[in-house]
Amino acid sequence: MASSSQVKALLKSYIEKDEERFYATAMQLAADEAKRGHGKVAEEIRNLINKARTSKSLIADNEGPTLIVRPKKELSDLLSVTYPKVRLSDMTLESELITRLKRLLDEQKQAEKLKAYGLNPRKTLLFTGCPGCGKTMAASAIAGELSMPLFVVRLDGLITKYMGESIAKLRLIFDSIQNTRAVFLFDEFDSIGTHRSVTNDVGEIKRVLNSFLMYIEEDNSDSIIIAATNHPQSLDYALFRRFDELLEFKMPTVELISEFLRNKLSEYKIKKSGIETLAAKALGLSFADIEIACEDAVKSAILKNRKTLSINELQKTLEERISFHNNYKKSD
Numbered sequence: 001m002a003s004s005s006q007v008k009a010l011l012k013s014y015i016e017k018d019e020e021r022f023y024a025t026a027m028q029l030a031a032d033e034a035k036r037g038h039g040k041v042a043e044e045i046r047n048l049i050n051k052a053r054t055s056k057s058l059i060a061d062n063e064g065p066t067l068i069v070r071p072k073k074e075l076s077d078l079l080s081v082t083y084p085k086v087r088l089s090d091m092t093l094e095s096e097l098i099t100r101l102k103r104l105l106d107e108q109k110q111a112e113k114l115k116a117y118g119l120n121p122r123k124t125l126l127f128t129g130c131p132g133c134g135k136t137m138a139a140s141a142i143a144g145e146l147s148m149p150l151f152v153v154r155l156d157g158l159i160t161k162y163m164g165e166s167i168a169k170l171r172l173i174f175d176s177i178q179n180t181r182a183v184f185l186f187d188e189f190d191s192i193g194t195h196r197s198v199t200n201d202v203g204e205i206k207r208v209l210n211s212f213l214m215y216i217e218e219d220n221s222d223s224i225i226i227a228a229t230n231h232p233q234s235l236d237y238a239l240f241r242r243f244d245e246l247l248e249f250k251m252p253t254v255e256l257i258s259e260f261l262r263n264k265l266s267e268y269k270i271k272k273s274g275i276e277t278l279a280a281k282a283l284g285l286s287f288a289d290i291e292i293a294c295e296d297a298v299k300s301a302i303l304k305n306r307k308t309l310s311i312n313e314l315q316k317t318l319e320e321r322i323s324f325h326n327n328y329k330k331s332d
């Protein structure tokens with residue numbers, strides 16, 4: 001029989017993705033069995049080890065994402081994982097946001113250097129701002145730049161689906177944060193971050209929030225934790241100081257819209273003055289909306305077998321997005 005310390009060592013090496021230690025411990029186990037005169041068991045263990053060594057890696061899959069970074073079964077409907085290829089340079093952002101995001105990336109890339117001086121890299125971020133202005137995309141870009149997986153945590157699901165056991169689930173999420181170096185995005189963060197004095201909740205949200213505050217304070221992992229919300233005004237004040245960076249993704253200015261349109265429409269010959277006219281028209285729309293309008297214009301040109309994009313066509317699709325929002329606001 002394997003001793004409990006051997007089982008613990010096996011599990012520990014598995015968690016730490018230390019494949020060699022995993023096999024060494026298993027070999028030790030085989031040797032112990034042999035010493036006890038259990039030759040057959042010892043041989044079986046050795047055969048299993050040899051088989052495992054020659055087949056695909058148990059712990060790390062060097063050709064792609066590591067197997068271990070899939071969400072655990074019990075978390076699969078709260079966590080989803082992707083391996084983004086997006087880069088910061090794919091985004092159109094205010095220069096201050098770019099500077100602060102680059103600083104985070106720099107600190108993360110050179111974390112060891114900072115740690116040698118007893119300092120920690122920035123790792124907890126709160127993203128606030130309008131829908132469609134780049135919060136999720138920035139989380140993807142951070143993961144892409146650092147070649148880390150991105151886990152999106154669906155908090156609304158945590159509260160509604162797991163009422164009663166949500167704190168235990170949150171603990172499991174923080175265990176994943178500890179065990180798997182990745183970017184963890186807590187989307188719709190206001191669903192737990194709501195002000196603690198709100199009276200109409202049944203206490204569960206408050207307990208989840210208090211646990212979140214405690215876990216984030218205790219966290220000493222190498223993961224990056226991002227919370228994103230469109231409603232920062234409803235967030236509990238205690239939350240703000242738990243984050244290393246607060247980044248606001250505002251609605252784009254005319255200048256940023258021009259930059260975005262230049263990037264999106266770079267394949268089409270559109271004059272600078274045309275871009276400026278379009279940017280002025282698009283003011284009040286998010287990047288996501290402007291992107292849809294550009295795509296609609298491109299689709300329409302393709303269907304009409306045209307190789308060029310006309311300003312008129314783009315103006316029309318932008319107007320469509322604006323009236324879509326106006327109608328939506330009216331019916332709201």
Ligand SMILES: Nc1ncnc2c1ncn2[C@@H]1O[C@H](COP(=O)(O)OP(=O)(O)OP(=O)(O)O)[C@@H](O)[C@H]1O
Binds near residue numbers: 249
């Ligand atoms: N700053 C940006 N630069 C370039 N593209 C952007 C930017 N912001 C948004 N987009 C485009 O819009 C899409 C949607 O944006 P994203 O999902 O990041 O918005 P969000 O801020 O997370 O919105 P929500 O609050 O609704 O979750 C992106 O996938 C991207 O195509």
Ligand SMILES: [Mg+2]
Binds near residue numbers: 187
């Ligand atoms: Mg988002």
